[in-house]
Amino acid sequence: MRDVLEDLERLSADGGVVGLATVVRTWQSAPRPAGASMAVSTSGEAVGSVSGGCVEGAVYDLAQDVLETGTAVLQRYGVTDDDAFSVGLTCGGILDIFVERVSIGTWPELPEVIASVRERQPVAVATVVAGPGRIGAKRTVWPDRAAGSLGSDHLDHAVADDVRGMLELGRTGFLHYGPDGERRGDELAVFVQSHAPAPKMLVFGAIDFAAAVARIGRFLGYYVIVCDARPVFATTRRFPEADEVVVEWPHKFLERTEVDARTMICVLTHDPKFDVPLLEAALRTPAAYIGAMGSRRTHDDRIARLREAGLTEAELTRLSSPIGLDIGARTPEETAVSIAAEIVSAHWGGSGRRLGLADGPIHRDAVR
Secondary structure (H helix, E strand, O other): OHHHHHHHHHHHHHHOOEEEEEEEEEEOOOOOOOOOEEEEEOOOOEEEOOOOOOOHHHHHHHHHHHHHHOOOEEEEEOOOOOOOOOOOOOOOOEEEEEEEEEOOOOOOOHHHHHHHHHOOOOEEEEEEEEOOOOOOOEEEEEOOEEEOOOOOHHHHHHHHHHHHHHHHHOOOEEEEEOOOOOOOOOOEEEEEEEEOOOOEEEEEOOOHHHHHHHHHHHHOOOEEEEEEOOOOOOOOOOOOOOOEEEEOOHHHHHHOOOOOOOOEEEEOOOOHHHHHHHHHHHOOOOOOEEEEOOOHHHHHHHHHHHHHOOOOHHHHOOEEOOOOOOOOOOOHHHHHHHHHHHHHHHHHOOOOOOHHHOOOOOOOOOOO
């Protein structure tokens, strides 16, 4: 839903009503992940996407029906002999899409959700999508509070507790309960969409390669911070795509910066006085990915220095160096693609091989 929040705010202003279609579950090679949304206004405007074009027309029609009737619908789309090229998914995937009528009147917390996402504050929305009598009921959960009701105090408390655990990990998915919040029950299916702040990408070294990495990192949805100790190079003019540009010794900045299990660290300085103390600190963080630029000779020298600094072999194996996948990259832009490919591969457990030469599913669950 994050991709249509701004439009949802605009379309629901002054009491406007919106038909909101959200992907809640996927199987096989589904084109969009759970949480992808499309909003349809009463005037017929549509924004967002639930399938990259495969079933948009059918979902649009369903959203208009829901706008008229007010009755939410959980609809499954897949491939059949009859509809593969009409409303089916030609890629072979299967989507469950929940379509509901949304307004500030029915969801008073909507403006607060939009504000939280805009301000990079974590928030999650739990919606009953299947079960007796409560379809469409919502509970909005922040780390320190919750609002809205799913129809039962016990259910509200159970959902708030469970959703906070999902929100901490940035997870979107299903929870199942009995009618009064019994965790052993499955009569109620609750879809939880977590809006955790965008994961960070920390790019160290204010060089032309860093500008390209910052650009592709922003494109991939990361909150990008570029850091370098040299003020003449670390400027917002040179790095317009970065969310922040910091002038500070890299290891000092890293020591005072929160790093979590979703953070990506790209060390592009390839200068021992910068990257050795920086990597010594980075390899002791829970960062999801740590890569360092440099030749193989530079890498060998860097590893030797890090061993001397006391890093263990287990810590050193976390380092991706030389950084990136072997795609023959030469230019800063090509190198940025190589680095981004390695980051995506590390996140999803990809092999880095050509898909045409690989076996198994194309889409995977995240490895973290």
